[in-house]
Amino acid sequence: MFSLGFTRPQLIALAVMVAVIAIAPMAVYPVFMMKIMCFALFACAFNLLIGYVGLLSFGHAAYFGMGCYLSAYAAKHWGFPAEICVLLGGIVAAAMGAVFGAIAIKRQGIYFSMITLALAQFTYFLCTQMAFTGGEDGIQNVPRPFLLGFLSLSNDMAIYWMVAVVFLVGFLAIFRIIHSPFGQVLKAIRENEPRAISLGYRVDDYKLLAFVLSTFIAGAAGGMKSLVFGIASLSDVTWQASGQIVLTNLLGGMGTVFGPVVGAVIINTLEFYLSPFGSWVTITQGLIFVACVMVFRRGVIGELGARFKVAL
Amino acid sequence: MSEPILSTQGLTREFRGFVAVNGVDLQVMPGNIHALIGPNGAGKTTCFNLLTKFLAPTRGTIHFKGRDITGMKPADVARLGLVRSFQISAVFAHLTALENVRVALQRGRGASFDFWRSEEVLHNLDQRARELIEDVGLSEFVNTPAVQLSYGRKRALEIATTLALDPEMMLLDEPTAGMTHEDVERIVALIRRIRAGRTILMVEHNLSVVEGLCDAITVLTRGRVLAEGDYATVSRHPEVIEAYLGSEHV
């Protein structure tokens, strides 16, 4: 019942990941760790589409960013408890995902990606104009809400555990989705879409459900991020943010379970150490991108898995 | 005489002015194995694509089991019981043979949208999937990823997957193409076994297979029906001999 379908190597990797999450705050800034977990969950949500359905959504930051805004707004203006803020971020992102997904899924391949990008740019534009997002200022000075209405999260370690739990639940949920009867159909669609259609699958319905699930998790990840940092801003809905999550997956390994997490760790660590040097972040990311495409296409985890013949 | 299970009226498909299928009136009787033959480029695969709605006809209508299916979506045509195979073998490459067949079984037996349940629930389809795989002679490859199977075995797996839907009518596009002699015999024997209670329309280049297996034949050349009837009738047709048999069977 509780094995969840993990293979042995995956269970070991999972144990390592949980251990790192538990021990890391003793060695690194908890806020830094939380940032990684938010982006790792976002990357995992993206991977659900690119890795398991073969859909390249090139505007996923729209959903992450919308989660940021909603959660920040609910915490600041409505005084909602933390878990409701995060959930709300997910729900609104998923609702948006349902509409945008329904539009984009009608098209295949590169056209799908271009439509998702266009809709994300449209979302960005709305965010600069609408009153509730605060335009260029964003939503600032968001007070940390209470968890369940009474547990204070003002201490970084308190919110750390909440983020850790949400991250792990989200991570396991994605694993379950991949290894569900639904996930099996997704794999079939990715492998051979015409054949899946010829077997009577209305593939658009499956893609749309996957899209909604992915955007829900992306939105929840965004919702956590704005609570951690107390701010929601335009930078989370930019196309650069969408590009970064593509890069994260490329680097970590698309279609692997742990790849997006490893990718998020590497990207955020680089950004942390290189940020004092300004444009070096962008240059390094560019170089990583080139290296991924030219040398290790399967990403870090993908290459490791291939080397040791295990699925990670 | 009974009604045809599948019929087309003036079925036409143009590709930017080039007419690949031209005013085809096809009638397939229930329970028959019907062959669609013709030289390369005659429009046979295009016909299949039209019948299963993978392509929209430029003109003409299609009826299946008395219903006009001309405007339907391909997945819905499959759900009505008209299921096709592909000329280029279509398997789910990185799924095992068992999983390939199970995907088809899963569609009929639900749970396909259950994203919260463990895939363990699919194991209750394993036995049926194994039977189907055994039927096509692939027992030893149950757990082999489809991509590792030989060409002939991929075709066999494709038929097992199609059979998993228990369709009333199957469209097989060159099921024996590129197979060794033994494989051909195995597939022919298989088609004989599975024909009970089914209608089959197949594209087939191997005329001895057609002769031994098929009740009715439609000959297509350059998008048009050239001749129709049983093997004896068609093979005596002078234009058929010239256009098709002539070149290959002198």
Ligand SMILES: Nc1ncnc2c1ncn2[C@@H]1O[C@H](COP(=O)(O)OP(=O)(O)OP(=O)(O)O)[C@@H](O)[C@H]1O
């Ligand atoms: N999508 C398409 N666009 C343009 N032309 C096409 C398309 N599909 C098929 N054709 C043309 O239509 C004609 C019929 O092709 P089709 O594949 O139906 O032939 P076929 O009878 O199945 O031949 P074969 O025995 O080689 O499989 C060919 O000339 C082909 O080039």
Ligand SMILES: [Mg+2]
């Ligand atoms: Mg063909």
